[in-house]
Amino acid sequence: MIACEEVTLRLGAFSLKKVTFSVHRGSWCFIIGPSGAGKTIILEALAGLHILSEGRVVCNDRDVTDLPPEKRNMALVYQDSTLFPHMTVFKNIGYGLKVLHKTKGEIEEIVSELLLLLNISHLKERYPATLSGGEQQRVAIARALAVESKVLLLDEPFSALDPPTKKRLIQDLQLIREKENVTIIQVTHSRSEARNLADQIILLNDGELIAEGTKEEVMYHPTTKTVASFVGYENIFDCVISGRDGKKGLIRLGGNDLRIQTERLTGEKIALGIRSEDMSIKGFENGSLQNPISIDCNVDSIRKDGALIEVIGSFPGNRIHADIPSGLIQNGAVKQGDLITILIPEAAIRVLDPI
Amino acid sequence: MHSVQVEKHGLNQYNKGVRMVERNPHRRRHYDRSLIPFLIPGSTIILVTILALGTLTVIQINDIERFLRIAGDHAVLHALFLTIFAGMCAVMILSLIGTPLAYYLARTKSRFRGIIESIVDIPLILPHTVAGILVYLLFMREGLIGAPMSAVGIIFEEAFPGIVAAMTFVSAPFYVNAVREGFEKVPVHLENAARTLGATHSYAFVTITLPLATREIVNGALLAWGRSIGEFAAVIIIAYYPMVISTLIYYRFTTGGIAEAQGLAFLMIVICFGIFLLVRSVTRFLGRYDDRV
Structure with a gap:
């Protein structure tokens, strides 16, 4: 050793x-x-x-x-x-x-x-x-x-x-x-x-x-924002636990109400980390997702990058980056300016310390 | 198969092309004309040197008998041999004590580095008579170094060791600075890699750094030797006798006039130029390596 x-x-x-x-x-x-x-x-x-x-x-x-x-x-x-x-x-x-x-x-x-x-x-x-x-x-x-x-x-x-x-x-x-x-x-x-x-x-x-x-x-x-951003969590959102519902923490994120499994207390500042490859677009998902969290956003840009389609969207106060396998979206099915719903399996969301 | 043939064909064409270019008698030579403005003012230095050497050469050729007589003079030959040999001794001493110092300066991150470098450079900025006085004060019979040395029978005043001491002192910065630059060019990572392979710092220095800096070491030695054999002021203060060639030229100039001195000067130039050319051509390929790694 x-x-x-x-x-x-x-x-x-x-x-x-x-x-x-x-x-x-x-x-x-x-x-x-x-x-x-x-x-x-x-x-x-x-x-x-x-x-x-x-x-x-x-x-x-x-x-x-x-x-x-x-x-x-x-x-x-x-x-x-x-x-x-x-x-x-x-x-x-x-x-x-x-x-x-x-x-x-x-x-x-x-x-x-x-x-x-x-x-x-x-x-x-x-x-x-x-x-x-x-x-x-x-x-x-x-x-x-x-x-x-x-x-x-x-x-x-x-x-x-x-x-x-x-x-x-x-x-x-x-x-x-x-x-x-x-x-x-x-x-x-x-x-x-x-x-x-x-x-x-x-x-x-x-x-x-x-x-x-x-x-x-x-x-x-990862447990902190710094580590998550370095190990490939392209999406990191600062937020606050606004309330609790049993084992779930309630979070309001740019107009979206999220219910995430966490032990953090009400009023605690946290960050959510999500990898871009863990996201799907509603209507184009690959099979059924378990307990997906959904975030509504506008498509700012869409670009094919090899076997992936890179979708950059925005919702109030935040930008979201999703990499979708290109086989799941037909040409032109998602366009710039469209309002889409991003689905994220709850297990793919990391609750991080905001440091 | 097809692609192989195409490649072979392509290669042959390329080779033919190369041969054609090599054989073409009307090939244009490419000179970088943008460098000419730099050469014009610089050529003044070359022109003045050539004019001086030319004038001296013409005078000597016109009176070749006098030149041959001077060249055959026993005192002249003795002074020449003494100067060349003392210069070599100075370089040898510098290679033993100056090389480690140059390496230390190339690698140290000490805040005293600047001070040490300034001390090394002192002989460069001093008038040579002052350098001579410093050497004399240290190496005279009552001097800090001269006293213990005279106790073991080594005398510097009016003696060969005095000449070597003066030459070593004035040529040290030329040697140390050139060699230090050579060591700085050798990446420290090479030594680090060698050390993690089990080599001690000294072994890594001897097997990696020293061979890769050979060219600069030889250049430093040549510079120091050239500086040594040309020294006059510092040498005469500690040792007027035995006469080195520069002392003899001065003596002949004051006693026999310019005619006597110029023959000696010409002889000195021919010999030094010959030695420089010889050493440079022998060591031309020393330490030259391809470092595209």
């Missing part, structure tokens, strides 16, 4: 503030957050490249805070390739092995195995500048694996890759993770990457940890 305990770090005007989280061995943990949130810095802090102002880093029950990077066995792969430009692919991958004083034969054997594993044997004698972005990232990952790092710290490794290369590299990493029981801590800007691959997610904002947990907890059960 790798853990950051109240890690505080100041770098010029930026600071990490008491960041605490733990990552289980063998899991794939994603660090997400807006630009400038401190995602790369936390990776570098884990690797030992910064001196902490406060807090500690623990790796397998051992305090490694004061250990230099070379003694932590955590390999860092940056977003932009950091292959050594004056060394061939073979020498790049074998670099860490040479540091470990492995014999020439051992280096040859391990590097060849990794070249094969990552399907880059044909690049062995090439220099980094002659490789594509995907090839460079594969070499960088092979180099990190060569030293038998049990923790891979990846800083947006797929950001510069085309979709097929990215898919291939993800498959490689999944294979390696299963085979070597490697823990992967990855920084990403892509919510879909985190949604598809993560066992665990850490959400940072302005140097502070604002959410931590499993993918389900962070992505699908």
Whole structure:
């Protein structure tokens, strides 16, 4: 297990503030957050490249805070390739092995195995500048694996890759993770990457940890407005509980009366979070919805985006964004200016703290 | 199959096109004319240098016998060898003590960085006689460094070590600044990656940073060596004897006039220019790597 305990770090005007989280061995943990949130810095802090102002880093029950990077066995792969430009692919991958004083034969054997594993044997004698972005990232990952790092710290490794290369590299990493029981801590800007691959997610904002947990907890059960907006809740409405009816809270939202299951008290300020893909348009719904909440709105714009139709509507004081599968709406059935009713399954509505 | 043939065909056409362009004797050369306004004022510097060198060369060729006599003079050869060797010693000392300082300055985020850089640059802004006085005060027999060194038998006043000390002092900023710029060009992420692979900071420096900054190190060494062998004022204050070439030129100028001094000056120019050209061509490909990563 790798853990950051109240890690505080100041770098010029930026600071990490008491960041605490733990990552289980063998899991794939994603660090997400807006630009400038401190995602790369936390990776570098884990690797030992910064001196902490406060807090500690623990790796397998051992305090490694004061250990230099070379003694932590955590390999860092940056977003932009950091292959050594004056060394061939073979020498790049074998670099860490040479540091470990492995014999020439051992280096040859391990590097060849990794070249094969990552399907880059044909690049062995090439220099980094002659490789594509995907090839460079594969070499960088092979180099990190060569030293038998049990923790891979990846800083947006797929950001510069085309979709097929990215898919291939993800498959490689999944294979390696299963085979070597490697823990992967990855920084990403892509919510879909985190949604598809993560066992665990850490959400940072302005140097502070604002959410931590499993993918389900962070992505699908956010508790605050900030977290919800970052994990893909396009619709967030500020409102107040105006009364109660048994287990339901009564909410008046721009002319619509909503009854939502919540324990919040009357007069409490809340926010409602709804994903755009969880919405349907009355008359065009896919099967029957259970206990749908309905919101009447005017269609401001309608646009086809691949397999989805993006409908932007408005109702007093709010805008609503719905993504409807294009097969459900015939051409021209919904037009700009139409008055429509948006249906939302009650289970898809998150009651959030308005912070 | 069809697409493969099309591709092959396309490739052949492309190759033919390339060959045709290469063989075309009427190929237009493209000069960027917009750069000419920059070249015109700048060419004054080049013109003045060429005129000065040309004048000196013509005089020497017209009196080649006198030049050959000067070039064969034992005192001249001794001074030349002494100057070149002392310059090399200064560069060697700088590479040992200046390289780590340049690396420190390239990587440190210390608030004292600016102060340290200003201290390094002091010899650049001082009159060279003042630099000589500073060196003399430190390295004379009673000086802070000179006293303990003379106790172990190393004397700086009127001696070879004094010449090297003066040359090292005045050329240090040239070396440190050039090498520091070289280190700054090497991304710190490369060292970080190396360190997470198990390399110590020193090992990462030796295997990654140093090779990638070789060109700047060689350039810094050449600059420092050039500065060293040209030093006069700082050297004569601590060591008039043994005479370096600049001291000898001054001596010949004051005793034998311009005719004596210009022959020596010409010899110095030919030798230095030759050494510069040689080192530059030998080290041309050193540390040159493709960094499109």
